[in-house]
Amino acid sequence: MSRREGAARLLRFVLGALVIVSGCTASVGTESRDGARSADATDRALADLVLVQQGSMAVILTAPHGGRAEIPNVELRRAQDGTPGPWGGVHTGADLSTDVLASGIAAELRKLTGRDPYLVVAKFGRKYIDANRPPELGLEDPRARPYYDYYHRSIRRFVNEVRAKYPAGLLIDVHGQGKDPDVIMRGTINGRTVQRLMQRGGVDAVTGPRGVFGQLEANGFKVFPRNDVPPRGTSEDAGYKGGYTVFTYGSHNRDGIDAVQMEFGNRYRQKALLDKSARDAAHAIAAFYEAYLRP
Numbered sequence: 001m002s003r004r005e006g007a008a009r010l011l012r013f014v015l016g017a018l019v020i021v022s023g024c025t026a027s028v029g030t031e032s033r034d035g036a037r038s039a040d041a042t043d044r045a046l047a048d049l050v051l052v053q054q055g056s057m058a059v060i061l062t063a064p065h066g067g068r069a070e071i072p073n074v075e076l077r078r079a080q081d082g083t084p085g086p087w088g089g090v091h092t093g094a095d096l097s098t099d100v101l102a103s104g105i106a107a108e109l110r111k112l113t114g115r116d117p118y119l120v121v122a123k124f125g126r127k128y129i130d131a132n133r134p135p136e137l138g139l140e141d142p143r144a145r146p147y148y149d150y151y152h153r154s155i156r157r158f159v160n161e162v163r164a165k166y167p168a169g170l171l172i173d174v175h176g177q178g179k180d181p182d183v184i185m186r187g188t189i190n191g192r193t194v195q196r197l198m199q200r201g202g203v204d205a206v207t208g209p210r211g212v213f214g215q216l217e218a219n220g221f222k223v224f225p226r227n228d229v230p231p232r233g234t235s236e237d238a239g240y241k242g243g244y245t246v247f248t249y250g251s252h253n254r255d256g257i258d259a260v261q262m263e264f265g266n267r268y269r270q271k272a273l274l275d276k277s278a279r280d281a282a283h284a285i286a287a288f289y290e291a292y293l294r295p
C-alpha cells in the first residue's frame with residue numbers, strides 16, 4: 001500500500017515536473033493548449049459521474065452503490081452476479097436510492113448544524129464499477145479505472161483533510177440491503193474500523209445513548225446487531241459487517257479515521273419514506289457529532 005502510494009507520489013512529481021518543463025518551453029505552442037483542454041474535459045467527465053462536495057465538519061458521507069449512470073465508452077462488467085469471492089463476491093445491482101439518501105442526509109445535516117459534511121457519491125452504475133471493492137475486483141474495462149480512482153482519490157483527500165483539521169472524524173459509508181428490510185445493519189468489521197472512537201469514548205460511542213448507532217435507534221430506526229451487542233467478536237452480520245471502503249479508511253489504519261457502514265433496509269428507502277429516513281439519520285448523526293466530534 002505504502003509502496004504503491006510512494007510510486008503514485010513519484011509519478012505525480014514526474015508528471016508535475018513534465019508539465020512545468022513543457023509549460024516553460026512550449027507555453028505558447030498549440031500542443032500544450034490542446035493538452036490543457038483535454039485535461040479539463042477529462043476532469044469534467046470524472047466530475048459528471050462522481051459527486052464530490054467539500055465539507056466544513058468532520059463527517060464524510062460516501063455512497064458507492066446508488067449510481068445508475070452509464071460510463072461513456074466503458075464496457076459493462078462481465079463477471080456474473082452472485083459469483084462468490086473475496087469482499088462479498090460479485091454484485092452488479094444498485095443499492096436503490098442510496099445516492100439520494102446520502103445527499104439528503106448531507107442537506108439535513110446542514111440545516112441542523114449549519115455545516116456541510118464531505119460527500120463522495122458515485123453516479124456511475126455498479127454494472128460498470130463496484131467502488132466498494134479493490135480495483136482488481138471492482139472493474140474490468142481499463143477505461144473505467146480513472147472513474148474508480150477519482151472516487152477513491154476524493155475520499156482519501158477528504159480523510160487527509162479531516163485528519164489535519166480536526167481531532168477526530170467519522171466516515172459513513174451509505175448502503176442498502178434487502179436481507180432484513182426493517183433494520184439498518186451496522187458495519188464496523190466488528191469494532192476494527194472504529195477502534196480509535198472506542199478507545200476514547202468506549203463502546204458507548206457506538207452503541208450507547210449518544211453513540212452513532214444508539215442515536216439511530218433513538219431516532220426511530222431498528223438496528224442490527226441490537227445496541228446491547230457490543231461491536232466485537234463476530235457480532236455483525238457476516239455479509240454486511242463492513243467492506244472495502246471502511247476497511248481502507250477506518251481508524252485501524254494509521255492514516256485512517258473512524259468509519260462505519262450503514263446498510264439501510266429496503267423499507268427505509270421506499271420513495272414515501274426516503275425524506276424521513278434522511279432526516280432521521282441526520283438527526284442521529286448530528287447528535288453523535290455534538291457528543292463525540294465537535295471540536
Ligand SMILES: [Zn+2]
Nearest residue numbers: 065095175176
Ligand atoms: Zn452496497
